[in-house]
Amino acid sequence: MTKSEVPHFTGTRFVLVKTSHAGNVGAAARALKVMGFDHPGALVLVQPRWPDVLQREEALALASGATDVLAHARVVDTLQEALQGVHLAAATAMTPRDFGPPTFAPRALFSDWAPRQLASGLQVAFVFGSERFGLANEDVYRCHACVSIPTAPGYGSLNLAQAVQLLAYDWREALGSFPVQGRTTPEPLADSGQIDGLMQQWQQVLLDSGFLDPASPRKIPQRLHQWLLRSAPSHREVQILRGLARAVLGKMSGRG
DSSP states (O other), X not given: OOGGGSOOOOOEEEEEESOOOHHHHHHHHHHHHHTTOOSTTSEEEESOSSTTGGGSHHHHHHHTTOHHHHHTOEEESOHHHHTTTOSEEEEEOSSOOSSSSOEEOHHHHHHHHHHHHHHHOOOEEEEEOBTTTBOOHHHHHTSSEEEOOOOOTTOOOOOHHHHHHHHHHHHHHHHOOOOOOSOSSOOOBOOHHHHHHHHHXXXXXXXXXXXXXXXXXXXXXXXXXXXXXXXXXXXXXXXXXXXXXXXXXXXXXXXX
């Protein structure tokens, strides 16, 4: 699947409640954009500390090219308003609560929610609390589930933007991930004849250098041959090694 073939979902909101740091808002916008959640309304802010947070220098700087996410973000007064039209909402909560919705690890929850969104076009929201205090109980109670990122038992403090990035990644994977960007055409592997030719040159280097004693070869050529077969070199890599062998032989014969 190519990037253009990955469905572009507009049914996901990332809701940040009472954020206090403009930089975190910008970094969260960047996190959403790299995971493909850059549609209008993907980012919703509830009572941010700074009314102009979407235009503040820190937010724009840390958005790092994701200023379109900031431009299309919404700022609302209440979580109730932020969740209008949402069918499934998950609160992010690190602190266990005696009462409230059940808590899941992200992938356990998303394996259930993603097929439902894909099949029915449900609107899904992930709700994040403030940097210092997290979510209030009444905000958690508005959600269908809690999602908790598994962390080391002794220290579970995540930066807000980091938490957004982790959940956005897992949610993207659940919906349909982007392909890994890398080499599209693998180099052709060397065939057995090319490897045999390389081995002949190497054996000559071993003999001329005195490294290999013909009277007691200790299976060194065979071991090198086996190593080559295990490494499965490409045609180009064999050519490089043959060129190296020719250069060494030339030096030893006084031609280099």
